Amino acid sequence: MANFRSIHTKMWSDRHFEALSPYAKLIFAYLLTNPHRTPSGLYQITTRRIGVETSMNNGEVEGGLAELIKAELVLYCDDTATVFIINAVKYLQNTKQMRLSIVKDVLYNNSPLSEKLLIKHNIRSWAEWGDDEELALAQREAEGLEEDG
Structure with missing residues (x-):
């Protein structure tokens, strides 16, 4: 995995991103930049791992992921613990x-x-x-x- 990831600064003024809670914003930034991420944005990561690496409890992680899914920024499959960052390739x-x-x-x-x-x-x-x-x-x-x- 890459040791360096860049993020477009326009993310912060995106209307979908602006509407998110602080927990959802942190999770999204984490999903974009963590060492487990693949170029496609499709990779396995448990909600527990997200919580450990962001210092959030399970409820905060699940709530933040639910917001990101509703905002159509990510998809998450509980059965396979897989996340898909929808526009990662863009x-x-x-x-x-x-x-x-x-x-x-x-x-x-x-x-x-x-x-x-x-x-x-x-x-x-x-x-x-x-x-x-x-x-x-x-x-x-x-x-x-x-x-x-």
């Missing part, structure tokens, strides 16, 4: 390495939220992601996972 550079990283996040994350990431970023059209061998392999693996699911 400000990333569109490089081959980044695209492969996102594809791998989807392929190796056993969560219903993986499908949400594919839909959100229109990753159904693999052709726009390139046609080299690595991306072709990722496509075949993803199509195989869809048939199984």
Whole structure:
């Protein structure tokens, strides 16, 4: 995982973000910057881990996550302890390495939220992601996972 993450300063003036409680704002900033985060914004993290690393109790974490979900900033799957930061990819550079990283996040994350990431970023059209061998392999693996699911 990256040791450095940048955050767009316009986050603070976003109308969805402005309306959040201090707990939800802290959780969102944490989800964007913690060492467990992946480039795609799809990764496993328990609510307990969020609480430990932000010094919040379980009720504060669950309330903050509920606000973030309602504001359509994140999705969270309790069954797999997986978070998806909905617009995490929006400000990333569109490089081959980044695209492969996102594809791998989807392929190796056993969560219903993986499908949400594919839909959100229109990753159904693999052709726009390139046609080299690595991306072709990722496509075949993803199509195989869809048939199984």
